[in-house]
Amino acid sequence: MTMQPLEEYESVRTWKSALSREWGGDPFAEDPAKLIALQQFCEFIGEDPDVIVGHCFRIRKSDGEHVISAKWRSFYAEKIKQFRDRDHQPEPRRSAAAVMGFLIHNGVMLQV
Amino acid sequence: MEFQELVGTRRSIRFFDPKRPVEQDKIQKILEAFLRASCAVNAHWLRAVVIKRDDIPKAELEKMKTPVQAVVIELAPVHIYLYADLGVVNRVQGARLKELYDANVVAASHGWSHKFVDEIVYPHLLKPMTGSPHYPVMAAFDCGVAACQGLLMAFELGLGACLTAFVAPVVNEIVKPPQDWLPLYALNIGYSLESREAGGQRPRPPFEEQYFLGQYGKPFPRDPKVVEQLQQSRLIQAAAPQPGRKEEIRRLARQLGLPE
Numbered sequence: 099m100t101m102q103p104l105e106e107y108e109s110v111r112t113w114k115s116a117l118s119r120e121w122g123g124d125p126f127a128e129d130p131a132k133l134i135a136l137q138q139f140c141e142f143i144g145e146d147p148d149v150i151v152g153h154c155f156r157i158r159k160s161d162g163e164h165v166i167s168a169k170w171r172s173f174y175a176e177k178i179k180q181f182r183d184r185d186h187q188p189e190p191r192r193s194a195a196a197v198m199g200f201l202i203h204n205g206v207m208l209q210v
Numbered sequence: 211m212e213f214q215e216l217v218g219t220r221r222s223i224r225f226f227d228p229k230r231p232v233e234q235d236k237i238q239k240i241l242e243a244f245l246r247a248s249c250a251v252n253a254h255w256l257r258a259v260v261i262k263r264d265d266i267p268k269a270e271l272e273k274m275k276t277p278v279q280a281v282v283i284e285l286a287p288v289h290i291y292l293y294a295d296l297g298v299v300n301r302v303q304g305a306r307l308k309e310l311y312d313a314n315v316v317a318a319s320h321g322w323s324h325k326f327v328d329e330i331v332y333p334h335l336l337k338p339m340t341g342s343p344h345y346p347v348m349a350a351f352d353c354g355v356a357a358c359q360g361l362l363m364a365f366e367l368g369l370g371a372c373l374t375a376f377v378a379p380v381v382n383e384i385v386k387p388p389q390d391w392l393p394l395y396a397l398n399i400g401y402s403l404e405s406r407e408a409g410g411q412r413p414r415p416p417f418e419e420q421y422f423l424g425q426y427g428k429p430f431p432r433d434p435k436v437v438e439q440l441q442q443s444r445l446i447q448a449a450a451p452q453p454g455r456k457e458e459i460r461r462l463a464r465q466l467g468l469p470e
Contacts, residue, residue, distance in 0.1 A: 117470070120456070171277060179272075191467030199469035209280035 101146050104133055109151040109204050116203035135193035136200050142184075143177050147200065150174065154206045166206060174201065175210045182210075214443040216366055221408040223370030225462045226285040226400035231262075236367045237288060240399070243363035247356035251336060252306040255349040256356040257293045258397075259385045266384065274381060279374040279396075281468060286372070286398035291381055292357055294349040297390035299340050304332035346392055353394055360397060370402030403462055410450035 104110050105126070110133075117125035117132075126133050140146055145153075153170040157163070182194035194210070201208050211219065237260055244256055263271065263286060274283060283289060304327040307316070316322040339345055357373070364371035378393035387393075402408070418429035440446040463470050 120470075121460075175277070192464075195463070195467050195469045202469055208277050209275070 099141065099144050099146075101137075101140060104137055104140075104147065107147040109147045109200070110136070113200045113203045117199075131189070131192065132196040132199070135196035138193065139178070139181050139197045142181050151201070151204045151206065154201065154204075171206060171208060174206075175208060178210055211366055212443065214440065214445040216362055218411065218440075218443075218445040218447050219406070220362060220365045221370075221404075221412065222372045223400075223402045223404055223408060224282055224285075224372055225403040225466065226282075226287065226370060226398070227403050228285045228287065228400075228466075230287065230401045232288045232369060232399055232401070236364075236369060237290075237399075239367060240290065240360040240363045240397075243359040244356045247352075247359045249352050249356065250348070251299070251331075252310050253298050253302070253349075253352070254306070254356075255294045255296070255298055256353040257295045257387070257391060258360075259291045259293070259387070261289045261291065261384065263287050263289060270380065270384060274377050276375070276377060279376075282372050282374055282398050283376075283396070285466070286400045288399045289376075290360070290397040290399065291376060291385055292353060292394040292397060293387055293391040294346065294353045294394055295388075295390065296340070296346060296349055296392055297388065299336050304328060304336065307331060349392070350394060357395065357397060364397070364399050368401075369399050370404065370408075371397055371399045373397055403465070405458060407448070407452060409455035409458070410452035411447045412450055 105114065114125060136147060140150070143150075154167055154174065155164055156167040156170075158165045178194050178197055181197065182190045184190065187193065198208055198210065241258060241260070244258060245254070247256070249255070263283070266274070271283070307322075307327045308324050310316045311322050311324060311327070339348070361371050361373065373395045376393065376396040381396075382393070417432045421430040422428050423430040437446060460470055462468070
């Protein structure tokens, strides 16, 4: 899968600005492992960040509201667990937490 | 801890020490606190099933998780599943009310007699009540009163606690409750990793918007002197957000491998 540099994706910019608002500074410069984890996750599932976030929302037919897609959220939660539980990962929980943080700061309430 | 401070110090704790078990006697004390709660018609609707997290098969624990409580149930070493036993009123048929009479708790002074319970209270009030659509609400209210006592007891014992919803179809497979038990909430308990202040007292709506004197719309007057007394007794404590709380959350998130 070919992807743009991660920081060009809108969802990654949203994540970055949320972290920056929370903690100040440049979160990816201070902790490059976060972006690396997201990159690895995208490669793991073969989707780019904006596609992942886009899948997590849907328009509800009954009232046209923008809502979380429970189906897709469960799908990604499962994928995050698989990503976390891969063999030979140096810091599997931390990498999974970074991916969850990416989704959470894009408005996808998620715990696994 | 003094009662007012206990009420003021309770917080919903969301970071538990996942490896520190809760002593059996502390769990029992929480259950004993449930049982001492005020309860309409002495029915005691609240039923509780204690499950130690590590006794739950891993696959089942995963199925019990939802996007809003997964972390709490993963970290809390003990889950107490709370149910309302909706069948109790028709099983005991007033017997627990008569027990109150025999124990000299209720008496003729307030109109009570065995005959009144047998001929009026159970057949004409309680039994029809159990068919009312409002009945589960009444039962759940009583269960909430009892659950709150156990919740406060957890803090009195130096534990942390958090009430969460639970996935009844999954939990019921483990608990195997009777059909007439209504699933309510889970009381998750364990030793808190959060500081005692846990970020301060949670934001609350204005007192005057919540409570009234005489009729709706006329706020109960809030006396600043009483507020001051409650600050001294620590029922009212410093409100969130408190300095250092963000850093505390970040430290705990890193310690436990949670998102920031």
